[in-house]
Amino acid sequence: MKNIVxxxxxxxxxxxxxxxxxxxxxxxxxxxxIYKPEEITLEIMGTLVNDFIDIGDTPKVINGISVDGELYKLDVLAIGKSNFRSPGIPTSVYEIRSFLVGDYTEAFPEKFDSAEFxxxxxxxxxxxSAFTQIFDSNGEKHEIHYERININKVxxxxxxxxETSGVKIKNQKSGQCVSMEHVSGFNIIPSERKDLKWFxxxxxxxxxxxxxxxxNINYDINITLNVTEDKKQLKYKYFQHHREALKQKNTNFLFDYNKVRHNYETLLNNWFQERWI
Structure with a gap:
């Protein structure tokens, strides 16, 4: 199963x-x-509307379900090439600005409890780091030591x-973890549910x-939204097209996080205060 989320x-x-x-x-x-960082398209066979009068209209939102059972909500940018042959099967290509994908539910959630990025x-x-990998003389991993991390909340x-800290499995075969990496980030939790635009x-x-x-400029922002419905935790990933698909890796930071961590709450409040004025 493809877990696009x-x-x-x-x-x-x-x-x-x-x-x-x-x-x-x-x-x-x-x-x-079809998803590429710099371009997202939807190629369909048939028409999304049965009324011929509406065929030329471009929908703002397209919903979908994949063969693997994940639910989709696409934000349409424009309609591209279309063919309406008779006899034949009409086809259309839509340019997509962004989309959400995640767990199946009867109605796609409009608001969410939190967002990790x-x-x-x-x-x-x-x-x-949540774990340390120890290698032998041949460069093979033979030990993994997990560490307890004190998570800050402001x-x-x-x-x-x-703060968030976890492990991402990069490759997996026959249920065995082939490789994994540590992933850190932040989780934003509002006092009440908010929509995608707010997050x-x-x-x-x-x-x-x-x-x-x-x-440094972070282009690769991964946003995952979470919501609980009927005691079930649902997860949705946000994808958007990028004008520049630049994946930069830079460790020459102006300020390390551990230098500002103790007063990060003050920094954030001052930063957001400027926005609210």
Missing amino acids: NKDIFDVFSVQGYWWIDKDKENQVPGTL STGNLTEWMGL TVKDFVVQ HENVNHQVRLINILMN
Whole structure:
């Protein structure tokens, strides 16, 4: 099973599934979502509307379910090349601005409980390693020591920012972990549920501060949204197209996180205060 929700925003992948719009949910058509960091397209066979008068209209949102059972919500940028042959099968290509993908539920969540975000540089900057790998003389891993990490949590007006530290399995075969890496980031938890736009704005605003402290620009922002419905935890990953697909790895930071960690709450509050004025 492809777990697209666990993909990185710099991965390249394609997803087959059925796609539809809200006003014509019964009309589900097959198609393929193709993701590249600099371009996202949806290629479908058929039309998303049954009424010929509406065929020329471009939907703002397209919903979908993949062959692996993950739910999709696509933010449409524009319609590309379309063919309406008769006889024949009509085809269309949609340019996608961004999309959410995650656990299946009857209705796609509109608001979420929290959002975790990470970048490639953020892990190095924060230095909150959850494990240490020990290698033998041949460079083979033979021991992994796990370490307990004290997680900091700070309050910024009506939401909480909490450090996150975990392990990401990079490759897995026959249930055995082939390789893994540590991932650090932050979790934003508002006092009440918020929509994607709110989380996106607040994540990006915090990243701007991190960019200054690092003296570096983080392009690879991975955002995962979480919500609990009927005592079930649901997870959704946010993907968007990037004008520049730059994956930078820089460890020459202006300020290390451990130097500002003790007063990070003050830094964040002052930073967000400037935005709210």
